[in-house]
Amino acid sequence: MLGFLLRRLALTIPTFIALMFVTFVAIRMVPGDPVEVRVGERGISAERLEMFRHELGLDQPVWKQFADYAWQLAHGDFGSSIATNQKVLTEFSALFPATIELSVAGMLFAVLLGIPAGTIAAARRGSIYDQTLMGLSVTGYSMPIFWWGLLLIMFVAERWGLTPVSGRIDLIKYYFEPVTGFMVIDAWLSGQAGAVKDALHHLVLPAIVLGTIPLAVIARMTRSAMLEVLGEDYVRTARAKGLPVWRVISVHALRNALIPVVTIIGLQVGALMAGAVLTETIFSWPGVGKWLIESIARRDYPALQGGVMLISSVVIGVNLLVDLTYGFINPRIRHG
Amino acid sequence: MADVVVQDMPPTVIQDVSPLRAFWDAFKENRGAVAGLFVVLLIVLIAILADVIAPYGPNEQFRDAVRVAPMWTDGGSGRFILGTDGLGRDMLSRLIHGARISLFIGAAVMGVSFIIGVLLGLACVSLGNTVDVVVTRLMDLIMAVPSLVLAILVVAVLGPSLTNTIVAVTIVYLPRYVRLVRASALTELGKDYVTAARVAGVGPWRLMFTTVLPNCLSPLIVQAALGVSDAILEAAALGFLGLGAQPPTAEWGTMLADAREFIRSNPWLVTLPGVAILITVVSINLAGDGLRDALDPKMRRS
Numbered sequence: 001m002l003g004f005l006l007r008r009l010a011l012t013i014p015t016f017i018a019l020m021f022v023t024f025v026a027i028r029m030v031p032g033d034p035v036e037v038r039v040g041e042r043g044i045s046a047e048r049l050e051m052f053r054h055e056l057g058l059d060q061p062v063w064k065q066f067a068d069y070a071w072q073l074a075h076g077d078f079g080s081s082i083a084t085n086q087k088v089l090t091e092f093s094a095l096f097p098a099t100i101e102l103s104v105a106g107m108l109f110a111v112l113l114g115i116p117a118g119t120i121a122a123a124r125r126g127s128i129y130d131q132t133l134m135g136l137s138v139t140g141y142s143m144p145i146f147w148w149g150l151l152l153i154m155f156v157a158e159r160w161g162l163t164p165v166s167g168r169i170d171l172i173k174y175y176f177e178p179v180t181g182f183m184v185i186d187a188w189l190s191g192q193a194g195a196v197k198d199a200l201h202h203l204v205l206p207a208i209v210l211g212t213i214p215l216a217v218i219a220r221m222t223r224s225a226m227l228e229v230l231g232e233d234y235v236r237t238a239r240a241k242g243l244p245v246w247r248v249i250s251v252h253a254l255r256n257a258l259i260p261v262v263t264i265i266g267l268q269v270g271a272l273m274a275g276a277v278l279t280e281t282i283f284s285w286p287g288v289g290k291w292l293i294e295s296i297a298r299r300d301y302p303a304l305q306g307g308v309m310l311i312s313s314v315v316i317g318v319n320l321l322v323d324l325t326y327g328f329i330n331p332r333i334r335h336g
Numbered sequence: 337m338a339d340v341v342v343q344d345m346p347p348t349v350i351q352d353v354s355p356l357r358a359f360w361d362a363f364k365e366n367r368g369a370v371a372g373l374f375v376v377l378l379i380v381l382i383a384i385l386a387d388v389i390a391p392y393g394p395n396e397q398f399r400d401a402v403r404v405a406p407m408w409t410d411g412g413s414g415r416f417i418l419g420t421d422g423l424g425r426d427m428l429s430r431l432i433h434g435a436r437i438s439l440f441i442g443a444a445v446m447g448v449s450f451i452i453g454v455l456l457g458l459a460c461v462s463l464g465n466t467v468d469v470v471v472t473r474l475m476d477l478i479m480a481v482p483s484l485v486l487a488i489l490v491v492a493v494l495g496p497s498l499t500n501t502i503v504a505v506t507i508v509y510l511p512r513y514v515r516l517v518r519a520s521a522l523t524e525l526g527k528d529y530v531t532a533a534r535v536a537g538v539g540p541w542r543l544m545f546t547t548v549l550p551n552c553l554s555p556l557i558v559q560a561a562l563g564v565s566d567a568i569l570e571a572a573a574l575g576f577l578g579l580g581a582q583p584p585t586a587e588w589g590t591m592l593a594d595a596r597e598f599i600r601s602n603p604w605l606v607t608l609p610g611v612a613i614l615i616t617v618v619s620i621n622l623a624g625d626g627l628r629d630a631l632d633p634k635m636r637r638s
Contacts, residue, residue: 018477029493135368138625142617144569146576147592147610154603274484278573292485293577296492308489312481319480 004327012316019312020073024066027305078306083298088306092288097181098168099287102279103272105203106210111265114215115258118222122230123249133219140216145275149209149282156205166284169199210279214268221264225257232256266322270315362630369626375619383436391417391426394433394586398424403602421591421605422598423584430586431612437498437587438568438616445505445567446560452506453513454556458544460518461525472518475511483508484573491579498581505570509563516559520552554631561624565617572613588613 053059057068072079078088121133157165164170168183176190184203187195229235230253238248277289284290288307295303353361364370382389398416402424405412412419418427460468478486490504524530525548533547574580575589583590588609595605 014473015477015480018473019480022477023489026489026493138368138621139614139618142565142569142614142621144572144576144589144610144613144617146573146589147606147613150592150596150599150606151610154599154606158600270480270482273482277482277484277488278576281577292488296488296579304489304492308481308485311485315482316480 005324008320008323008327012320015316016313019309020070021066023305023308024069027301028062028065073309078309079302081295081300081303083295083300083303088303089310091291091303092307092310094181095286095288095291098183098285099273099276099280099289101182101184102203102206102210102285102287103269103276105207106272106275106279107214107265107268109207109211110214110218110268114218115222115254115261117215117219118261119226119249119254119257121219121223122226123245125227130223134223137216137219140212141220143212143216145209145212146278146282148212149205149279152205152209153282163205164202168202168285169195170202174198206279206283206285209282210272210275213271213275214265217264217268218261221261222257225260226253229253229257263322263326266318266325269318269322273311273315359630363626366626366629368622369629372619372622372624372626375615376623379435379616379619380439382432383439386432386436390429390432392429394425394430395584396425396429398426400424403598403605405602406604409604418608419602419604422594422602427605427608430591431588431608433586434588434591434609434612435616437581437585438571438613441498441502441505441571442564442568442620444502445509445571446564448502449506449510449513449563450556450560453510454517454549456510456514457517458521458549460514461521462540462544468518471514475514478507478511483570487570487574488577488579491574496574496579496582498585498587501571501574501580504574505567508570509566512559512563513556516555517552520555521548524548524551558624558628558631561627562621565620565624568613568620569617 050059057065060068069079076089078092080087081091084091117133117137121130124130153165156162169187174187174190174192174195176186176192176195179186179189183199184196187199226249230249232253235248235253238252239245243252273289276287277292279285280287280290281293288311292304292307292311295301295307398420401416401420403422404416404420404424406419406427407414407417416426416428418431420426421430456471460471481489487501487504487508490507491500494500494503521544530543530547533543538547571580572587572589572592575587576593578590578593581587581590583594591609592606595602595609598605
């Protein structure tokens with residue numbers, strides 16, 4: 001097991017180095033001078049300009065800049081945002097809980113609906129339920145989620161007034177210092193009446209939007225995994241024993257069908273991060289996705305560089321975790 | 337003696353079913369796939385004939401008719417069937433021309449990543465370990481960065497435009513093709529017919545492209561079909577973020593971004609481009625699923 005763990009860990013190292021190199025090169029190629037962006041349109045004296053360049057390390061040769069960058073990264077320093085002068089890691093850590101909260105809520109929505117939907121479709125294969133659910137699944141899978149979000153805002157929030165349009169909580173009614181960064185938990189900790197409910201209200205629409213594609217993927221995956229398992233001998237045995245159908249499906253079959261489904265859920269993390277960029281932009285959700293888009297608009301390339309590095313690291317880390325968990329559950333993979 | 341045996345055997349009728357025919361027989365059983373294919377062909381036709389069937393030019397402005405409602409609502413007229421946008425441009429014409437742009441992006445991304453994917457994938461299995469490791473690592477890297485984040489990075493570097501959208505989306509989806517070609521080529525290389533070809537003296541190029549490649553095509557074709565829809569979605573997302581095709585290009589995602597400010601006053605401006613994207617992507621996916629079922633012998637007749 002230890003060998004497997006070390007081998008998997010070692011495999012991520014070249015990926016990290018390459019990632020570092022690619023983000024570094026990419027960001028150098030971005031058009032637009034970051035110093036000019038910082039000093040604004042009016043311009044400043046040549047000496048001040050030189051000073052800025054020196055401060056940002058832009059007067060060094062490129063290889064030296066890369067070496068410095070690698071050295072900083074090795075020490076957990078992802079650079080400073082040009083726009084706000086704050087450490088990228090500090091900004092990222094402040095915003096990341098919002099993205100995690102949204103992703104967890106979206107994934108919960110996807111899993112809680114997707115697994116039952118896939119199970120029903122498989123159990124009633126070929127029926128009208130199966131056809132409807134799979135039709136919905138293709139639609140969900142094909143959904144341009146930025147449009148889906150706007151549509152939900154238009155109807156659910158604007159026309160029917162069921163949920164707020166954007167943000168994480170009503171800032172006029174509720175104010176409390178962030179403790180964990182997770183709005184729902186912070187609201188609960190603050191003890192203010194109605195705060196948790198308000199936070200959840202804000203969370204519903206973004207979570208649905210972010211969860212739509214994973215929901216479709218999970219429903220499909222559950223259906224095909226269930227179909228495979230339902231043909232197995234032990235399912236027939238369980239049925240022949242006289243167990244009720246629902247018990248055979250929900251206990252004997254589903255438990256075995258879930259193994260590939262769990263893997264798929266883990267591998268959705270990358271897709272969730274991509275979806276978060278769009279979802280956060282539409283709902284003004286103050287997470288890392290929205291921050292990334294704003295960094296581009298501000299030509300804040302250290303922030304963009306650090307942000308891409310950090311988001312990718314999270315995805316690599318989670319995928320590694322999924323792999324290890326899977327290797328732990330299923331010994332056949334460990335020695336592969 | 338031998339003649340007698342042959343005569344004793346019942347005459348066997350060998351039905352000569354061409355592969356294309358067999359494929360179509362399997363494909364047409366899936367009604368959703370046939371419907372999807374039909375709609376895809378219709379959209380392709382619309383895209384090709386855009387100049388002929390669109391009532392107006394995509395960027396033609398009517399200053400007297402800004403944000404006119406679609407014809408079936410109050411205030412709509414037959415002059416602009418789907419109404420006009422914030423600059424008085426005919427929505428129907430823009431949507432029709434948008435089909436051309438979206439399909440072009442989808443086809444371009446698919447074509448380029450298909451070709452590069454096949455070349456890199458075959459290079460992995462035939463040019464030795466170093467090439468294999470480098471290419472595989474590079475593809476792992478691309479897969480580690482979330483698709484849209486990578487596309488955003490590429491566009492941030494190259495600058496937002498239609499061409500760069502294609503470049504960005506191609507880079508994002510390239511690993512799928514490379515991995516698929518590499519995996520199926522590796523499987524095929526271990527088979528007897530490849531060894532036989534080798535023994536017969538087939539050269540390395542011919543071995544790869546004529547002997548091995550055709551046997552790797554089925555999963556690749558399915559991937560290519562489904563890849564078109566992914567590319568269209570990704571490009572529209574970039575357009576929506578302002579990082580794709582730039583205004584006044586009639587691209588569906590860009591149109592949605594333009595319409596955002598009218599979400600309260602003119603909801604159809606937001607609704608229509610999204611419907612166009614959804615219909616296109618759903619029908620390509622339906623047809624692609626049918627393609628997979630028809631090409632995968634395990635799924636056939638099950």
